[in-house]
Amino acid sequence: MSSKILFVCLGNICRSPAAEGVARQLMPGIATDSAGTSDWHIGEPPYGPMQAAASARGYDLSDLRARQFTAADFTRFDLILGMDAKNIAEIESLRPPGNTTPVQLFTSYAPETGTDHVPDPYFTRDFDGALDLLEAAARGLKAALG
Template identity: 60%
Template sequence: MTQPSVLFVCLGNICRSPAAEAVVRSLAPHWTLDSAGTGRWHIGEPPYTPMQDAARKRGIDMSDLRARQFTRADFGRFDLILCMDSDNLETVLDMQPKGDTTEVRLFADGPVPDPYYSRDFEGCLNIIQQAAETLVSGR
């Protein structure tokens, strides 16, 4: 995969998807990356502080990111849309315009559990790190 444009999608865009964006950015700084949420509760907010703290311990800075809502226009802006769980995948696929060929799939081999509810920020980052390494290496 050469310099793709990738969008990461979760529910609120304050934990999983901005963390995925920041981790991939650290591995592939030349890629075009963004993140969004299917919900609109946190538009304009920075990533959730406990997620930022956990990422910072790994040398990942995500403080510059701000939450936004996923829109149909994103299909025209990105080569690949990666969702954090099957609920978000279903929401994104339901919004995909007929005939659009943008690849939409799960980011990891299974769901990335939402640490906003589980409080397992380290476990979430472990899954994100592994999926990010796989994505960047093209495996």
């Protein structure tokens, strides 16, 4: 069972911190973190509208702060989950030679949703739709971890 899971999106202010918030509530025994592939928001809290949407569902994201994904994350985590194919490509571009840490799309744990990515609500403005996908994927991840 993977014990340290990293969630990754572009800016680490919407999707990945929300995924971390959902996962830490659903799977309290699992160590989680989140990061972004960009350095745009380092040190910032999750985006206000995402925090509000998450809070309405009982998820507190207020203690989270954005950070950038680094190659060291491959050794710090047992599983790295990206929110879309571009995130996965950016993550993989930093993989150290010989490292075998699994990197997957988070939505691969929610095939019933019929989507291969979590659309970025910073641009779509659909914070609840993103949370629906994140919750479905977190439930699938929990089942997969046993």
